[in-house]
Amino acid sequence: MTDFFNDNPEQQAVDPGYTGSRAVAIADGELFDIGDMSRQVGFRWPVALTKAAWNDSVAWTDDDSERQVPQTEYSRLYAIVSKCADFVRMRNPSNDRMRFRVDRVPRDGKSQKTHSVLLQVLAHAGDNGEPVLTIRLPVQ
Numbered sequence: 001m002t003d004f005f006n007d008n009p010e011q012q013a014v015d016p017g018y019t020g021s022r023a024v025a026i027a028d029g030e031l032f033d034i035g036d037m038s039r040q041v042g043f044r045w046p047v048a049l050t051k052a053a054w055n056d057s058v059a060w061t062d063d064d065s066e067r068q069v070p071q072t073e074y075s076r077l078y079a080i081v082s083k084c085a086d087f088v089r090m091r092n093p094s095n096d097r098m099r100f101r102v103d104r105v106p107r108d109g110k111s112q113k114t115h116s117v118l119l120q121v122l123a124h125a126g127d128n129g130e131p132v133l134t135i136r137l138p139v140q
Contacts, residue, residue, distance in 0.1 A: 021127045022048070031134065032058075034081060041078075041085040043133065046126065049080070050136040057104050057117055067109050076104060084121050084135060097122045099138055 025031040031048040038047035049058065058076045065071055080102050087100040098121050103114035118138055126132040 022132065023127055034077065037078060037081050041082045043085055045131045045133050047133045047135065050134065053119060053136050056137060059107060064107055069105055069112055071105065080135065088121065096124065
């Protein structure tokens with residue numbers, strides 16, 4: 001991949017406005033480390049999901065299941081991580097970011113059917129220069 005470790009501030013992995021290390025972002029709840037699951041689907045590098053992407057595409061409660069359709073956060077997260085892994089494997093990436101689509105039921109209290117959402121996976125340097133991946137909502 002090219003430009004993997006470009007220090008361009010536009011490549012900030014966490015949501016805009018957050019400053020600090022990846023470890024601090026995870027501790028502060030701005031990033032969700034999805035360690036074991038990412039390894040289960042074949043990722044070799046650490047993978048995290050931004051808070052905005054989590055809230056948009058993963059967050060789900062028992063009340064949501066009662067109002068809408070039965071699901072769990074685990075199943076919603078697995079759908080995203082496995083879709084991302086399949087997408088990356090099929091495309092042999094040549095740059096540091098890729099957009100992919102995943103279907104999920106919107107958390108709106110009424111939807112029963114899935115809708116497609118666009119997410120982005122970003123390859124960048126972690127706190128110690130190691131390669132890491134972050135899944136986020138695309139920066140417009």
